[in-house]
Amino acid sequence: MSVSPALQHHFDDMQQQSQAAGLGMWLFLATEIMFFGGLFAGYTVYRWRFPAAFADASGHLDVRLGAVNTAVLILSSLTMALAVRAAQRGRRRGLLLFLIVTMALGSVFLGIKASEYEHKLEEGLLPGPGFVYPGPQAGAAELFFGFYFTMTGIHALHMVIGIGVLAILLVPARRGAYSGSYFAPIELAGLYWHFVDIIWIFLFPLLYLLGQGVH
Amino acid sequence: MSGAGGGDRQRGRYEGEVAREHYLNAAYGIRTWLLTTDHKRIALLYLISITLFFFLGGLFAVLIRLELLTPPGDLVQSETYNRLFTMHGLIMIFFFLVPSIPAVFGNFLLPLMIGARDLAFPRLNLASWYVFTVGGLFTLGAVVGGGVDTGWTFYTPYSSTYANSAVILTALGVFITGFSSIMTGINFIVTVHKMRAPGLTWFRLPLFVWAQYATSLIIVLGTPVLAISITLVAVERLFRIGIFDPALGGDPILFQHLFWFYSHPAVYIMVLPAMGVMSEVIACFARKRVFGYAFVAASSLAIAVLGFLVWGHHMFVSGQSLYAGMIFSVLSMLVAIPSAVKVFNWTATLYGGSISLATPMLYALGFIGLFTMGGLTGLFLATLAVDVHVHDTYFVVAHFHYIMVGGAVMGYLAAMHFWWPKMTGRLYPELWGKVSAVILFVGFNLTFFPQFVLGYLGMPRRYHFYPPEFQVLNVLSTAGASILGLGYLIPMVYLIWSLRYGQRAGPDPWRAKGLEWTVPSPPPVHNFEATPRVTEEAYDYAAVLPPAPLPEEGR
Numbered sequence: 039m040s041v042s043p044a045l046q047h048h049f050d051d052m053q054q055q056s057q058a059a060g061l062g063m064w065l066f067l068a069t070e071i072m073f074f075g076g077l078f079a080g081y082t083v084y085r086w087r088f089p090a091a092f093a094d095a096s097g098h099l100d101v102r103l104g105a106v107n108t109a110v111l112i113l114s115s116l117t118m119a120l121a122v123r124a125a126q127r128g129r130r131r132g133l134l135l136f137l138i139v140t141m142a143l144g145s146v147f148l149g150i151k152a153s154e155y156e157h158k159l160e161e162g163l164l165p166g167p168g169f170v171y172p173g174p175q176a177g178a179a180e181l182f183f184g185f186y187f188t189m190t191g192i193h194a195l196h197m198v199i200g201i202g203v204l205a206i207l208l209v210p211a212r213r214g215a216y217s218g219s220y221f222a223p224i225e226l227a228g229l230y231w232h233f234v235d236i237i238w239i240f241l242f243p244l245l246y247l248l249g250q251g252v253h
Numbered sequence: 254m255s256g257a258g259g260g261d262r263q264r265g266r267y268e269g270e271v272a273r274e275h276y277l278n279a280a281y282g283i284r285t286w287l288l289t290t291d292h293k294r295i296a297l298l299y300l301i302s303i304t305l306f307f308f309l310g311g312l313f314a315v316l317i318r319l320e321l322l323t324p325p326g327d328l329v330q331s332e333t334y335n336r337l338f339t340m341h342g343l344i345m346i347f348f349f350l351v352p353s354i355p356a357v358f359g360n361f362l363l364p365l366m367i368g369a370r371d372l373a374f375p376r377l378n379l380a381s382w383y384v385f386t387v388g389g390l391f392t393l394g395a396v397v398g399g400g401v402d403t404g405w406t407f408y409t410p411y412s413s414t415y416a417n418s419a420v421i422l423t424a425l426g427v428f429i430t431g432f433s434s435i436m437t438g439i440n441f442i443v444t445v446h447k448m449r450a451p452g453l454t455w456f457r458l459p460l461f462v463w464a465q466y467a468t469s470l471i472i473v474l475g476t477p478v479l480a481i482s483i484t485l486v487a488v489e490r491l492f493r494i495g496i497f498d499p500a501l502g503g504d505p506i507l508f509q510h511l512f513w514f515y516s517h518p519a520v521y522i523m524v525l526p527a528m529g530v531m532s533e534v535i536a537c538f539a540r541k542r543v544f545g546y547a548f549v550a551a552s553s554l555a556i557a558v559l560g561f562l563v564w565g566h567h568m569f570v571s572g573q574s575l576y577a578g579m580i581f582s583v584l585s586m587l588v589a590i591p592s593a594v595k596v597f598n599w600t601a602t603l604y605g606g607s608i609s610l611a612t613p614m615l616y617a618l619g620f621i622g623l624f625t626m627g628g629l630t631g632l633f634l635a636t637l638a639v640d641v642h643v644h645d646t647y648f649v650v651a652h653f654h655y656i657m658v659g660g661a662v663m664g665y666l667a668a669m670h671f672w673w674p675k676m677t678g679r680l681y682p683e684l685w686g687k688v689s690a691v692i693l694f695v696g697f698n699l700t701f702f703p704q705f706v707l708g709y710l711g712m713p714r715r716y717h718f719y720p721p722e723f724q725v726l727n728v729l730s731t732a733g734a735s736i737l738g739l740g741y742l743i744p745m746v747y748l749i750w751s752l753r754y755g756q757r758a759g760p761d762p763w764r765a766k767g768l769e770w771t772v773p774s775p776p777p778v779h780n781f782e783a784t785p786r787v788t789e790e791a792y793d794y795a796a797v798l799p800p801a802p803l804p805e806e807g808r
Contacts, residue, residue, distance in 0.1 A: 046375075047370065047371075047779070048369065048370040048371035048372075048373075048375065048448075048779075050784070054447060054448075057447055058373040058374075058443050058444075058446075058447040058448070061442070061443045061446055061447060062373065062374060062377075062439050062440075062443045065438075065439045065442055065443065065473055066439060068473060068474065069435055069439075069473055069474075069476070069477045070477070072473075072474055072475070072477035072478050073477035073478070073480055073481050074481075075477075075478065075481075076477070076478045076481030076482060076485075076511055076514075077481055077485075079510075079511070080485065080496060080507060080511070083504065083507055084502075084503075084504075087504075088502070164492075165492055165493065165494040166492050166493050166494070167493065177495070177501060177502040178502050180494065180495070180501065180502070181494070181495060181496070181501070181502050181503065184488070184492070184494030184495070184496060185496075188484075188485070188488055188494075192484075
């Protein structure tokens with residue numbers, strides 16, 4: 039039996055190593071769920087307390103841009119899955135292509151997000167001393183935008199980290215390091231990428247769609 | 254010193270023991286330590302770091318007890334006093350108790366106990382120590398930069414709006430350190446699942462491993478919630494978003510919910526590993542299999558699960574609804590069941606055993622008594638009406654010190670003495686060990702028992718002055734604290750002394766069961782020459798000899 043160069047000294051075989059890495063990644067994602075869970079809990083409490091103000095404030099978000107970003111992220115999940123598939127099949131060029139497309143889509147998402155932030159700043163919707171809100175219940179609306187910026191901001195930070203991880207993986211991918219017998223790093227990066235997408239799938243309706251039908 | 258009983262250990266000194274390569278002498282130089290991925294060396298890095306934090310946290314305790322020697326506030330004023338008890342709590346909890354047994358003994362022993370060459374993610378393990386160190390430096394920076402005065406609980410709106418101290422810096426330190434425990438927790442869970450030696454089934458695992466596993470589950474599920482709570486406080490403090498500030502529409506109680514969702518389970522992060530140590534030590538020095546092994550193992554998981562459902566008992570007087578209070582009261586009492594399962598099963602293990610009172614066993618027996626006291630007073634506090642009376646008094650302070658110091662620190666010291674020969678290859682002086690265990694027990698009770706009485710009589714916590722009628726009990730407590738301090742310093746001295754002058758231990762000085770005792774002391778770099786095969790239950794003491802005679806009994 040040939041020993042893979044990727045096998046670390048303290049594991050018996052590649053199967054044990056990749057199973058350990060996979061379990062570790064799932065546990066990490068569990069910690070991420072608990073981390074975002076605290077945010078979702080806080081959001082839930084205040085939406086329960088100020089339903090009308092939250093719906094009204096939500097109407098100030100741009101649903102079209104949010105929807106486009108949702109589509110971009112779902113598409114990036116597809117290309118990420120295809121990258122894993124390419125790694126598994128040992129297709130070096132396909133892997134590189136799909137990784138780069140995934141990173142590009144992630145960057146498009148962040149670009150759209152940045153323009154949305156800029157717009158909100160211009161309207162004076164960033165909570166703090168300069169906060170201006172045209173409707174009633176400005177205090178509760180400020181809370182809504184506090185959650186909006188915190189939740190989407192932490193999500194965007196996760197996207198940046200995801201793009202960084204994929205960029206690092208480009209190097210071994212170019213070298214042709216991944217094949218059917220060893221592709222765990224790509225697979226785990228994929229798990230993380232999908233997780234960050236799923237967070238957005240929850241953020242989009244909670245933040246953007248909430249105000250539909252109010253205005 | 255050594256007579257007939259030390260004979261086999263004496264021989265070990267001359268036959269190849271000196272030249273053998275092990276994890277300590279395999280490589281020299283500071284780089285080989287700072288860049289090591291060996292779980293045993295990382296354990297020692299943690300041991301050094303948390304020992305420093307322990308004595309720093311202890312220094313704050315000394316100042317607190319000195320101030321409380323007299324009724325008026327003469328040594329420090331309230332501003333300083335607030336900082337003293339805050340820094341004491343923060344450092345002892347986040348930088349000593351939470352990492353203590355897992356990061357030192359869990360790190361060192363988990364792979365050895367399950368027949369693995371290392372933890373599943375050795376580099377992550379090293380990273381966790383660096384993250385811990387960075388978090389520690391932030392917190393130390395806050396100490397130097399004027400300290401923090403919010404109490405270790407960071408209650409809002411005090412921490413978010415009113416406190417004029419290094420809140421952000423300290424919070425950042427705690428936030429960063431949290432990731433170090435998450436890394437350790439993930440590493441332990443994966444290691445227990447995927448790295449066990451052939452034949453080592455779940456119900457053959459040492460109970461120490463079960464306890465580490467349950468602890469890791471709490472760490473992994475709880476710590477991220479602390480991280481987000483601290484993030485939200487920082488967001489509120491920096492951007493003036495009123496998440497917790499009632500003036501801005503926020504709710505301060507929400508912070509308490511989020512905070513205690515982690516910080517109550519954190520109590521079990523601190524005490525569960527000590528319970529794992531108890532099972533190992535008691536089985537060894539009673540020469541018996543732990544009574545009701547499966548129940549003791551399952552009770553660790555039960556404590557981990559129930560621990561997540563009881564946080565509201567910290568908020569009985571915070572304005573949470575009465576019905577929530579009643580439910581949390583009942584759920585809190587349920588934790589007593591798995592805790593009592595452990596205490597009764599250890600007691601049953603002692604029954605009919607051939608008990609020898611070596612130092613680790615003295616600490617273990619002390620643990621059982623002190624933990625029982627701490628646990629029972631916990632039931633008083635879980636009772637709604639009683640809690641309203643003693644809430645925020647010294648009764649609470651005494652209660653959690655019986656669990657945290659009487660439980661967790663006693664367990665830590667039991668582990669220290671039990672596995673010291675394995676880690677260093679040297680025996681500590683047994684007589685000094687026993688003497689300091691007794692000093693510690695006496696000093697502890699003298700320090701904290703009067704505080705139960707003080708609290709019941711109505712002395713509130715977190716004040717630097719008190720009415721003169723409380724002075725006698727406070728003087729007793731301070732006197733006890735000085736004895737307790739002595740009890741910590743003596744082991745510090747003789748353990749360091751033993752590194753050079755201690756008797757050589759040999760692989761198994763206690764004639765204990767468990768894979769860690771089958772390898773030489775100190776263990777080789779890769780732990781096992783060949784992966785061991787496990788064919789028996791844990792604690793199969795019936796088949797082995799009585800414990801090795803202790804040095805001073807062996808003549």
